[in-house]
Amino acid sequence: MGFLRGGLVLCILLLLCSFERSFGSGKTRHLKWDVEYMFWSPDCKESVVMGINGQFPGPTIRAKAGDTISVLLTNKLHTEGVVIHWHGIRQVGTPWADGTASISQCAINPGETFDYRFVVDKPGTYFYHGHFGMQRSAGLYGSLIVDVADGDQREPFHYDGEFNMLLSDWWHQSVHHQEVGLSSKPFRWIGEPQTVLINGRGQFNCSLAAHFSNTTSTNQCNLRGNEQCAPQILRVLPNKTYRLRIASTTALASLNLAVGGHKMVVVEADGNYVQPFQVEDIDIYSGESYSVLIRTNQEAFKNYWISIGVRGRRPQTPQALTLLNYAPTLASKIPPLPPSATPAWNDYGHSKSFSNKILALMGSPKPPKNYDRRIILLNTQNLIDGFIKWSINNISLHLPSTPYLGSIKYSLKTAFDNKSPPENFSSDYDIMKPPVNPNTTTGNGVYMLPLNTTVDVILQNANALAANVSEIHPWHLHGHDFWVLGYGEGKFTKEDEKKFNLKNPPLRNTAVIFPHGWTALRFVTDNPGVWAFHCHIEPHLHMGMGVVFAEGVQHVNGISNQALACGLTGNRFMKTTQN
């Protein structure tokens, strides 16, 4: 016991030392951002969007591994709080900068400024987005690209140039309106997006490729290129290699991207290198990022469509399009071939085939051989007093008003449910059928995880409220990458464990569960903090589809005062000192 405890302390000390070192190893990049609503036309139709410094999407952050990012974020909204989550950044040593309202910090109130200061320790393709209510859906997002540090080993692939493609989906109904519908009885679903956006640009009233369409209902776009909704064209030279950094911050849509006439080699997923593999198209779920390499080895006097379609749900949204434009061909030259067709939305064989191709690059960190704890999370759609919710092991997450990081650190036991949530579900639950008893409960209990244990999470999908319906859910973990040990069909059994890939499972921060299937993940609790783990579909999280992990919070020191200035942590210290 004493040895174990000593080992633990040593481990934490090492962790803190490595953090201290990295906190000073690179440049500090100082940014000043104002978040505010503004009129904008993401898809050629004017809407109100949540922008940063007058831009939508927000500014792209570009840094080198080891750099410290300091974003002084001022909330210029009138009545709403705001936070920003740095998706894929593990926040080692800075859990209060994770930007999750009710979890890592108090929402930044109107007029207040919060200093997000954290290290980006690993090269890769990341992004950032709002994490309060459904503010991500309102347009609060942008790209975060981390290059290798100066002097560090180069990336394990070569490219001559790169493009950044942050994908999102867009609704014409305001997020406030959407939220009311989701919380109403009768329930009102948000529906499919009106438009898919590439770097915040899409076309709702017109099509870039109308003349390939058989219908006359779609007008050819007549854009000059300087409109807010005009596509950003990828201008390339022949016979070069380009890296496309593709990330999806969609509220709902599972996407598929293809580059007409060009194969793609996948080299990175969620900021981790993967064993390169070649595909015709890639699936990308909300919360994921990929880098793919394309070789511009096609006829240079033509242009080629880049097309992005919706999969996993019956699509009602046109493909998003932009052009791969070979120099010196004019960008105005329409490609001779129509955009690639998106694979059938419900061809899950295609989807699974793609997911199973993603394996860690040789030499990547391997998972521990055994787990210390297994948490099985059943994903179900349920009812509370007739309101539709999503639940995990029959608990629909309803976040507390005092953020966990402060309430756990200062043992404010009234701040949330102290009872630990269940780690499994009833063995007789039939995941192929609608729930026999659809009623669920809300809760905000926390899975308390001791430091430096290996945790397996089995995400178990199930049937929704309607018969023969099971949806795709991309689950995202904060504070960690996890190894994806495998995907399977039906209900997970002990036998399935034998099929786990312990040899070269990919490290990810987001993994999908397929209809009526399971996904197995493993991670090590080596990062003191409180971390959300949730379906990255915005309305699903809003409807309770998430859980909270706390690990070693007693070892977290130096929580920013601003992160605590609300609720019970905002009150607590006044009681004794106020006169």
Next chain:
Amino acid sequence: MGFLRGGLVLCILLLLCSFERSFGSGKTRHLKWDVEYMFWSPDCKESVVMGINGQFPGPTIRAKAGDTISVLLTNKLHTEGVVIHWHGIRQVGTPWADGTASISQCAINPGETFDYRFVVDKPGTYFYHGHFGMQRSAGLYGSLIVDVADGDQREPFHYDGEFNMLLSDWWHQSVHHQEVGLSSKPFRWIGEPQTVLINGRGQFNCSLAAHFSNTTSTNQCNLRGNEQCAPQILRVLPNKTYRLRIASTTALASLNLAVGGHKMVVVEADGNYVQPFQVEDIDIYSGESYSVLIRTNQEAFKNYWISIGVRGRRPQTPQALTLLNYAPTLASKIPPLPPSATPAWNDYGHSKSFSNKILALMGSPKPPKNYDRRIILLNTQNLIDGFIKWSINNISLHLPSTPYLGSIKYSLKTAFDNKSPPENFSSDYDIMKPPVNPNTTTGNGVYMLPLNTTVDVILQNANALAANVSEIHPWHLHGHDFWVLGYGEGKFTKEDEKKFNLKNPPLRNTAVIFPHGWTALRFVTDNPGVWAFHCHIEPHLHMGMGVVFAEGVQHVNGISNQALACGLTGNRFMKTTQN
């Protein structure tokens, strides 16, 4: 000096004692309210409104003078803070319950509950409403009626029955959208309201009195009476006296109300009795309340229109209508005469004549004969970097993120501008012309007022940015009633002082300034706290049209912790205690 200071302390002690006494003299009325957005059809067209406990308008509070109201208000909004201001309640001894974000308290965060606990010490017709951003415009309001205490002297007039009419105006564009337009360059004005509502009910797509209209464009309403937009009909018996309690919480509209065929006797204004006077119609500006008596002495086999039209701005909104229905006449019987025409919107003679008729009931408290301090507030429309603002003595109010009550009490000097705002404006300013230099500055300085002084405020209207335009502004003071000493034309001069009514000026909490004119007010700083004083037109306040008075904050004790749990007051106590 010593005597004066002693007197001051004595006075405060008396104040506190009287407060303590009143805090226990009546019943405590416990209410539990949830604020949330909901779908609602205030004018027969579905919108998202901010409701309380599933109701719009919020529940009517009915209490007796001396009662304590306790509202446990839970914020069920997803990302917005919320507060509620109890309009007309002076909050003697409870300034932290005044419900003004950034002034008296921290906004209540999503999921949090705030205990509004205060005494209603004076009978009258009041209301409550949101006071954060433009949440009042979103529908967050309701009535607050205080009856005389048991055993107390009866009201100085008799009536057989009463009706409550809370008036508001309604837009189809969401408040979030409106706010963006007001803060945009180019500026986008909210326009005139689509509908005027009586107790939250109006008709946009149809008219109750279409058959009186000459146009065929208006459809006769076909309402069954159970719709959310169906009018509440005033059912009366013949030959009785009824009290109509009329309050206006409009975002913009100045209204005029008439009861066809019936004269009205005005008996109360803003919770103060007035010398009764008879009129054909009454003007009511946002923030005001009146009680009028009507005698049901007309032909009992007919019904009569109650009509409310817009004045003071070129109206584009149909009259709001409901029926005065004599028993046993059927409510479905259409009155034989059309609704009364609203007096011309720009007949300011009519408006001033009405305002000048309002005088205190004999025996009402009289103002001190002399003032200790005079603050002259010039109201101008200005520009900041091309953004349109309203300014007072060339400062456009931009509220700080830490509420004043806490920051002044705890001397947090960085929380707001420490420089006192100007108490006058340049003597050569031409109020009849657009500003020569329209540029203004934002600020959040405070007028610091010593306790127990008599303060005169001269509200000086001026020309707006466009030539020959000067608007009506109803100014509302928190924490106090003031005496309205007079209204005048043009620029206020020392000579005008001679015309002040010191004999029977009415006590009000809201007073209007007329185009290119001035209004003189007097009040005594007998209520420790921080009090907003502002134009009650919601978009005008949003554009900076207000000032802040602080009086005797060092004597305020017992500020609710919850009121301080944000910003610098939320941080301050942690710095020393956090480990």
